[in-house]
Amino acid sequence: MAQVSERLAAGQTSPVIVLYDEIHTTRSSVSLRRLATAASNICLALLFFSELFHSSFTHTNNLSNLIWIAGAAMMGLFALVRVAPTAERINLLTIGATGGMMLIPLLMRPAASPSGWFYVSGIALEMIGIIITQASRLFLGRSFGLLPANRGVVTRGPYRLVRHPVYLGWLVLTIGFGMINPSWRNVAVTIAILPFMFARIEQEEALLEADSEYRVYSDRTRYRLVPGLY
Numbered sequence: 001m002a003q004v005s006e007r008l009a010a011g012q013t014s015p016v017i018v019l020y021d022e023i024h025t026t027r028s029s030v031s032l033r034r035l036a037t038a039a040s041n042i043c044l045a046l047l048f049f050s051e052l053f054h055s056s057f058t059h060t061n062n063l064s065n066l067i068w069i070a071g072a073a074m075m076g077l078f079a080l081v082r083v084a085p086t087a088e089r090i091n092l093l094t095i096g097a098t099g100g101m102m103l104i105p106l107l108m109r110p111a112a113s114p115s116g117w118f119y120v121s122g123i124a125l126e127m128i129g130i131i132i133t134q135a136s137r138l139f140l141g142r143s144f145g146l147l148p149a150n151r152g153v154v155t156r157g158p159y160r161l162v163r164h165p166v167y168l169g170w171l172v173l174t175i176g177f178g179m180i181n182p183s184w185r186n187v188a189v190t191i192a193i194l195p196f197m198f199a200r201i202e203q204e205e206a207l208l209e210a211d212s213e214y215r216v217y218s219d220r221t222r223y224r225l226v227p228g229l230y
Helices: 027-052 062-080 092-107 117-143 165-180 184-208 212-220
Strands: 017-019 087-089
Touching: 062 117, 087 184, 092 165, 092 184, 117 165, 165 184, 184 212
Parallel strands: none
Antiparallel strands: 017 087
């Protein structure tokens, strides 16, 4: 089981951060932690592999589906060999924000597609979003995770442009899907995702700011999600 240690940051305690390298554990607790890590890796891998057979968030064209399926297989393999975190933030807020980002998009539904430039623009956005998301995950590699954690600072590829390109790709993909399938339901779902996404970004950065390498990276890469805006 992971143990929680308090860390002083700017004069305030942060009891929700797990700092593995500062915890003195017995051999049995280390074995239990490794077992828990292996179990979580397997569960995450199964989650991605399940996308190979069924997806509740079906994309609009075959090329989109192929890219998404290839990415799901890739992330399933990465999940099995993930780097162990040196720090992790686990509480109801991080679980809620992560769960909201993952589950709310599943509420989107196909609708009568428009015609003309609006439909073509939606297809283009969906493709761009999928490419950004999967390329970012590829560069993230074994450092991928769901809950906020420090598995090493990634600065290459899309991470040179913004600090959270996976979320950027996911947002562009969702907007594109909504344009292809316009309905008030899909608009509401897209808007509902945003506070969870922003909360998840804040939680992750609050954890990573304890790492001097990340502070240097965040000073160099100014924007979190959208270049020139946020």
